[in-house]
Amino acid sequence: MPKEKRGRALGIVSTAVALGGMTGPFAGGLIAEWFSWQWLFLVHVPVAVVATWMALRYIPAREQEYRSEPLDSVGAFLFIIVIGSVILGLTDGNTWGWRSTEIISIFSVALVALLGLLLWELHQKTPFLPIKALAIPAVSGGLIISCTSFVLANTVLVVMPFYLSGLSGISPLSVGFIMTAYPLLLAFAGPVAGHMSDRFSSRVFMFLGLCGMGVGLMVFSIGFGQLPLVWIILVMALMGMGMGFVASPNNSFIMQHAPKEHVGSIGGMIALTRNLGMVLGAALGLASKQFS
Known part of the structure; x- marks a missing residue:
């Protein structure tokens, strides 16, 4: 448009x-x-x-211009870990309890993966994010x-x-x-x-x-x-x-x-x-x- x-x-x-x-x-x-x-x-x-x-x-259908740039597979993997952990924690928080070991562990994984994602992406020429x-x-x-x-x-x-x-x-x-x-x-x-x-x-x-x-x-x-x-x-x-x-x-x-x-x-x-x-x-x- x-x-x-x-x-x-x-x-x-x-x-x-x-x-x-x-x-x-x-x-x-x-x-x-x-x-x-x-x-x-x-x-x-x-x-x-x-x-x-x-x-x-x-x-x-229309022709697209493709750029031969490598996929940031590490960034994509870390992004999946972050989002998957957050969604899992938010979905099951009421079931497991927000202070339970499982929920704390899940959000800890999300936090570590997020920090790793940001540090990785800052040094990539073509970052995933x-x-x-x-x-x-x-x-x-x-x-x-x-x-x-x-x-x-x-x-x-x-x-x-x-x-x-x-x-x-x-x-x-x-x-x-x-x-x-x-x-x-x-x-x-x-x-x-x-x-x-x-x-x-x-x-x-x-x-x-x-x-x-x-x-x-x-x-x-x-x-x-x-x-x-x-x-x-x-x-x-x-x-x-x-x-x-x-x-x-x-x-x-x-x-x-x-x-x-x-x-x-x-x-x-x-x-x-x-x-x-x-x-x-x-x-x-x-x-x-x-x-x-």
Whole structure:
């Protein structure tokens, strides 16, 4: 996409993500209520087949310019160790206990591998990680914002279905409907914020989005368990709008400042910070549920 339309394009991507988010809780509630839980996993098979066909059919093939540079296999291996250890520790922290020997050992391995990765990458001509790009404040700051925003959102999104299903008279299907308040506003705000960020500063929308998510979390932290259902839906919608105002402008902001030769790597880092934020948010949400 042309640089001046990049924010709009990323807004459309956010809408696609939000539509998936809207469909997921509704479909999950419908399947859980009408069929067995095994269908929650089997339903992905035909979707994956159709998506694969669409990718082969509609994504245009074009000649790429390949550079004969050696792959930094040591850096790639250390990176896998770091990410794998962190994900494993965050996923099983609630099961094993955050102070258990297993969790401490896993995070110690991640820390040692991270230090080794950074020392190794600094001395490589073609490092696996885009060190030079990550040294740009706009890029590194944007990635931190990406991770933080998904931590904030997923902390609530993971806990909310458990809380709603515990209320009397609320079926799984109704829980799915209530949960769509978040992606519905995300689907609306994403393209708007993306389009406007092409004309105005992305920082304004990122600031407003983070403020909206912060207010939503503050309301939940003060009145969670006492809020009426309507207020829960409104706060979920506020957080969805906040995420819509953060995601598209922030991604556009990062890509605008990323060096051309590292655009692919930085795009992967955006996806990494998004998924890492979701895992961390889920871990925090389930931990808060366990201790409540």
